[in-house]
Amino acid sequence: MSAVLDELAAGGVRLAIPLLLASSGELLSERAGVLNLSVEGMMLTGAFAGAAGALASGSAGVGVLTALAAGLLFAALQALLSVVLRADQIVTGITANALALGATTYGSRLVFGDASADSVPGFDPIPVPGLHRIPVLGPALFEQTALGYAAFAVAAALALGFSRRTGWGLAVDAIGEDATTADRCGLPVRAVRFAAVLLTGAVSGLAGAQLALSEVHAFSDNITGGIGHLAVVAVIAGRWLAWPTILACLFFGVAQSLQFAAPALGLHVSAPLLTTLPYVVALLAVSGLVGRSRAPSGLTVPFLRGS
Amino acid sequence: MSATAPALEISGLTKSFGTMRALDDVRLVVEAGTVHCVLGENGAGKSTLCHVVGGSLVPDKGVLRLYGTPYAPRRPADALAAGIAMVHQHFSLVPTLTVGENLRLLRLRDLPRRVARVREEYGLEPDLDARVSDLPVGVRQRVEIVKALLREPRLLVLDEPTGVLGPAETDALLATCRRIAAAGHAVVLVTHKLGEAARAGDAATVLRAGRVAGGGPLAELPPERLVPLMIGRPAASLDAGLAGTIGLTEDRPSPGAGASAGPGTGASPETGTSGAERRRGPGALRLSDVGVRRADGSYALDRTSLDVGFGEIVGIAGVEGNGQSELMALLGGALAPDTGRVELAGRDITRAAPRERTRAGLGVVPEDRHREGCVPQLPVAENLFLGRLDRFRRYGVFLDRRAMNHAADAVLTGHGIRSGGPGALMSSLSGGNQQKVVLARELALDPLVCLAAAQPTRGLDIGAVGAVHSRIRQASAKGTAVLVVSSELSELLVLCDRIVVAYRGKLLGPVDPSQPDARERIGALMLGADHPAGSGTEGAGRAAATAPRPVPGDAPRH
Numbered sequence: 001m002s003a004v005l006d007e008l009a010a011g012g013v014r015l016a017i018p019l020l021l022a023s024s025g026e027l028l029s030e031r032a033g034v035l036n037l038s039v040e041g042m043m044l045t046g047a048f049a050g051a052a053g054a055l056a057s058g059s060a061g062v063g064v065l066t067a068l069a070a071g072l073l074f075a076a077l078q079a080l081l082s083v084v085l086r087a088d089q090i091v092t093g094i095t096a097n098a099l100a101l102g103a104t105t106y107g108s109r110l111v112f113g114d115a116s117a118d119s120v121p122g123f124d125p126i127p128v129p130g131l132h133r134i135p136v137l138g139p140a141l142f143e144q145t146a147l148g149y150a151a152f153a154v155a156a157a158l159a160l161g162f163s164r165r166t167g168w169g170l171a172v173d174a175i176g177e178d179a180t181t182a183d184r185c186g187l188p189v190r191a192v193r194f195a196a197v198l199l200t201g202a203v204s205g206l207a208g209a210q211l212a213l214s215e216v217h218a219f220s221d222n223i224t225g226g227i228g229h230l231a232v233v234a235v236i237a238g239r240w241l242a243w244p245t246i247l248a249c250l251f252f253g254v255a256q257s258l259q260f261a262a263p264a265l266g267l268h269v270s271a272p273l274l275t276t277l278p279y280v281v282a283l284l285a286v287s288g289l290v291g292r293s294r295a296p297s298g299l300t301v302p303f304l305r306g307s
Numbered sequence: 308m309s310a311t312a313p314a315l316e317i318s319g320l321t322k323s324f325g326t327m328r329a330l331d332d333v334r335l336v337v338e339a340g341t342v343h344c345v346l347g348e349n350g351a352g353k354s355t356l357c358h359v360v361g362g363s364l365v366p367d368k369g370v371l372r373l374y375g376t377p378y379a380p381r382r383p384a385d386a387l388a389a390g391i392a393m394v395h396q397h398f399s400l401v402p403t404l405t406v407g408e409n410l411r412l413l414r415l416r417d418l419p420r421r422v423a424r425v426r427e428e429y430g431l432e433p434d435l436d437a438r439v440s441d442l443p444v445g446v447r448q449r450v451e452i453v454k455a456l457l458r459e460p461r462l463l464v465l466d467e468p469t470g471v472l473g474p475a476e477t478d479a480l481l482a483t484c485r486r487i488a489a490a491g492h493a494v495v496l497v498t499h500k501l502g503e504a505a506r507a508g509d510a511a512t513v514l515r516a517g518r519v520a521g522g523g524p525l526a527e528l529p530p531e532r533l534v535p536l537m538i539g540r541p542a543a544s545l546d547a548g549l550a551g552t553i554g555l556t557e558d559r560p561s562p563g564a565g566a567s568a569g570p571g572t573g574a575s576p577e578t579g580t581s582g583a584e585r586r587r588g589p590g591a592l593r594l595s596d597v598g599v600r601r602a603d604g605s606y607a608l609d610r611t612s613l614d615v616g617f618g619e620i621v622g623i624a625g626v627e628g629n630g631q632s633e634l635m636a637l638l639g640g641a642l643a644p645d646t647g648r649v650e651l652a653g654r655d656i657t658r659a660a661p662r663e664r665t666r667a668g669l670g671v672v673p674e675d676r677h678r679e680g681c682v683p684q685l686p687v688a689e690n691l692f693l694g695r696l697d698r699f700r701r702y703g704v705f706l707d708r709r710a711m712n713h714a715a716d717a718v719l720t721g722h723g724i725r726s727g728g729p730g731a732l733m734s735s736l737s738g739g740n741q742q743k744v745v746l747a748r749e750l751a752l753d754p755l756v757c758l759a760a761a762q763p764t765r766g767l768d769i770g771a772v773g774a775v776h777s778r779i780r781q782a783s784a785k786g787t788a789v790l791v792v793s794s795e796l797s798e799l800l801v802l803c804d805r806i807v808v809a810y811r812g813k814l815l816g817p818v819d820p821s822q823p824d825a826r827e828r829i830g831a832l833m834l835g836a837d838h839p840a841g842s843g844t845e846g847a848g849r850a851a852a853t854a855p856r857p858v859p860g861d862a863p864r865h
Contacts, residue, residue, distance in 0.1 A: 164408070167411065167414060170404070170408055170411055170412060171412065171414075173401070173403070173404065174401045174404065174409075174412050177401045177402070177403050177404070178401045178402070180399070181398075181399040181400060181401050182401070182412070183363075183382070183383050183384075184361070184363070184383045184393065184395065184399045185383075185387075185399070185412045185413055185414075186383060186384040186387045186388075186413070186414070187384075187412065188384070297403070305363055305364075305382065305383075306358060306363050306364045306365075
């Protein structure tokens with residue numbers, strides 16, 4: 001039984017890592033007032049660039065760097081459209097996702113050929129001596145890859161560094177809530193929004209790298225399969241608050257890993273049904289059944305001075 | 308530069324929005340150590356001027372100098388860096404944050420010391436832990452002032468700061484302005500209330516339609532000379548109540564029988580109409596035992612009854628938050644009462660949809676007309692006729708825009724609404740003109756059994772206040788029942804036949820405004836004092852559903 005729990009916790013956390021990375025960035029971006037629906041595309045681009053970089057250089061570390069660069073580039077495009085040119089954030093987000101899917105699928109034919117099943121250099125778990133022997137928590141928290149530990153650090157750093165108690169956290173909330181007022185307080189509204197989108201791109205790129213380099217050591221078409229959307233959903237389910245969003249990511253990870261552990265636990269639940277669980281939770285959250293939920297007032301509203 | 312350089316010197320300032328010239332070759336000199344008033348009607352360009360000084364708008368042309376050095380702000384941060392603090396007409400506070408968090412957004416060093424200094428010097432002590440959205444507007448305004456003072460500005464610009472303040476708060480604010488000027492800094496006070504200008508200002512510049520109409524030291528500019536500059540017609544055309552509303556005549560200096568507006572002079576012609584064509588009698592709007600419960604279980608409206616008769620103007624006075632907003636929401640159809648009935652000319656409309664209410668002849672001008680009363684992103688014409696688009700049909704399907712714009716043009720001219728024409732977006736109009744559009748739309752209902760208006764003249768300029776009052780009187784003369792919710796007591800006293808006072812969800816009174824002690828009695832009722840005499844003595848001050856009294860003569864009241 002304990003082996004099953006170990007498996008459930010370890011699998012849940014492992015599946016939650018890309019979510020943690022991407023939704024930490026997405027949360028910040030949404031708090032600043034930019035709805036980044038293109039997280040899925042950013043992750044997919046990151047996964048592709050990471051796998052390609054690792055394959056070309058033979059080093060997983062270089063793969064992480066190329067994933068980061070691709071995520072940033074993708075985000076810069078998104079920020080240019082939605083922050084500078086004030087394009088509709090929902091339209092640009094959806095379009096960017098479709099573009100990323102098409103481009104990476106085509107790109108993988110070019111780069112990996114038909115041999116995409118061949119593994120690229122990747123990361124392997126690094127157990128923390130001693131700690132990884134703790135039952136349940138050990139395998140979950142202390143048997144991760146380097147990228148996994150980085151994800152914990154990023155999520156915690158953003159949650160603490162941009163809490164409302166810090167000056168920057170307060171500024172981000174003010175900008176997302178009422179950009180005109182923030183502007184009149186002398187805050188750099190567009191620069192903060194641009195930076196928030198770039199940050200989302202960077203962490204989403206890392207999340208993609210985690211999928212391609214830590215999980216399967218290969219890129220396959222549409223490898224993200226909706227995890228990026230789930231990251232957006234986690235922010236909603238977490239009611240735009242840092243720690244609840246992290247909890248939502250972990251919960252979604254465990255819910256996904258339940259489909260593998262269910263038979264051993266004696267649960268006879270259909271796997272596709274389990275994968276719908278996060279979305280049901282998100283619907284409950286936005287309908288106000290899981291506590292009061294309120295998006296930042298300025299979410300998706302582009303800022304234009306003098307109006 | 309030299310110490311004698313003016314605090315702010317503006318010359319040749321021009322700013323256009325499309326074809327509309329908001330500011331045209333404006334020149335303004337604000338000396339250090341003075342309070343300089345910028346006066347003008349709505350749409351005169353006052354707010355645009357503030358936005359240019361504050362860096363929110365970049366002018367098309369013009370030169371600004373601040374204490375002698377050239378000053379060309381591109382963004383609000385530039386203005387802040389130059390030592391200019393702004394208090395905008397629309398609050399610049401993030402409602403979801405606490406007061407303290409809003410102050411921290413300024414990212415000032417040693418904030419606690421600055422807060423302490425503002426408390427000591429100006430006696431302003433904000434509750435740092437209160438969430439802004441929970442605060443009444445008057446308190447929010449004080450937080451705005453604190454926010455501006457924390458910066459220790461060289462130049463403080465206040466855009467219509469007293470619109471939401473009570474008399475005592477206004478006094479305190481004007482005293483603060485004087486103190487800042489006394490410290491050697493400069494204050495630009497934008498207002499349309501001449502009384503405030505006279506009390507706090509050293510000099511004034513009057514804007515009319517984007518141009519400087521005149522100005523100079525206020526000692527040489529009595530209201531009789533300022534009013535014509537502002538509105539382009541003589542002050543004598545204002546009636547006494549109107550003069551009170553704009554602060555020309557005020558309670559405490561007690562002017563000798565209304566200096567500029569004598570009793571007999573140009574009182575509005577509509578009040579004296581013979582009652583021949585008026586439909587009379589009670590029951591145009593009847594609220595019986597109406598109760599509205601708040602989420603916390605307390606009563607916003609506590610089994611309240613009120614009867615407004617045909618052709619009667621009933622005013623609701625009271626401190627804000629005593630059930631007035633709920634009453635308006637109830638009439639507009641946004642809120643259904645927990646108990647009781649609402650009847651319009653005998654017809655039960657308690658749960659009627661807004662559209663049915665409009666059809667039945669109930670016009671409602673909501674308090675926040677910008678958010679609830681219009682669609683800012685649609686043109687003026689559509690806003691005027693949105694509920695009656697079927698009038699402008701062509702082939703039964705298409706909208707006849709030409710006819711609609713033609714009709715809208717007539718309304719705009721008739722109501723003196725300053726806009727870029729029927730096709731101009733509602734959002735491009737100044738606040739006062741938006742308000743006139745909403746009022747015009749409701750007044751155009753046919754039939755119009757009852758008009759309910761909340762704060763019908765809040766934020767309006769002199770000319771517009773007079774126009775709104777005379778339109779309300781006109782409607783009443785035609786037999787329309789009118790219910791006015793206002794925090795301007797002078798306005799209610801001059802406009803209404805009967806005044807009730809909202810107090811903790813009840814309507815106390817009624818008070819006859821023609822009685823000499825009406826003001827004192829209303830003041831006492833606002834604090835919850837029991838109505839001493841009168842008909843409705845049975846329940847603790849429940850407004851008796853009295854039949855309307857005959858309309859009193861239009862003798863001026865002070």
